[in-house]
Amino acid sequence: MNPKVVMVARIILGLIFAIFGPNKLFRFIDMRPSEGEAAAFTGALAETGYFLIFLGIVEVVCGILLLLNKYTRLATIVLLPVTINIVLFHLALTPATGGLGYLTFVMNLVLVVAYKEDYKGMLK
Numbered sequence: 001m002n003p004k005v006v007m008v009a010r011i012i013l014g015l016i017f018a019i020f021g022p023n024k025l026f027r028f029i030d031m032r033p034s035e036g037e038a039a040a041f042t043g044a045l046a047e048t049g050y051f052l053i054f055l056g057i058v059e060v061v062c063g064i065l066l067l068l069n070k071y072t073r074l075a076t077i078v079l080l081p082v083t084i085n086i087v088l089f090h091l092a093l094t095p096a097t098g099g100l101g102y103l104t105f106v107m108n109l110v111l112v113v114a115y116k117e118d119y120k121g122m123l124k
Contacts, residue, residue: 001114009110014066016104017079021059024052038093058082073118076111083108 023029034042046052059082062075083105090098112119 001110005110006114009107009114010066010069010072013076013079013104013107013111014063016100016107017059017063018067019063021056021061021063024056024059032097034094036093038089041089041093055082072111073115076108076115077119077122079104079108080112 020029023031033039045055058078062079062082065071065075083101086101087098087105090101
């Protein structure tokens with residue numbers, strides 16, 4: 001894969017998680033409140049602390065690793081289930097507001113495909 005495409009995907013994905021990950025911890029970006037089932041789902045995650053603490057820390061650490069171009073293969077594979085969950089959340093509960101979530105998934109897939117040779121050992 002073209003190294004420039006990989007670099008752009010890495011930087012975009014890193015920026016998204018380096019910005020929105022800390023927002024789970026500190027709430028400095030005003031997010032539109034969810035409604036209905038989406039609100040119930042995110043509310044349950046927030047009440048347990050999983051959503052705000054664990055996931056926020058994982059996103060921040062992986063976003064910074066991607067921006068620094070350190071352990072990118074590890075950060076990419078750790079973020080894959082996160083981006084899959086983001087896409088599934090939006091597809092199931094709020095399909096019209098999933099643009100950034102869909103972008104994160106696409107950028108994550110670009111990196112997984114770019115590093116696929118490095119992941120072959122995990123699939124044996």
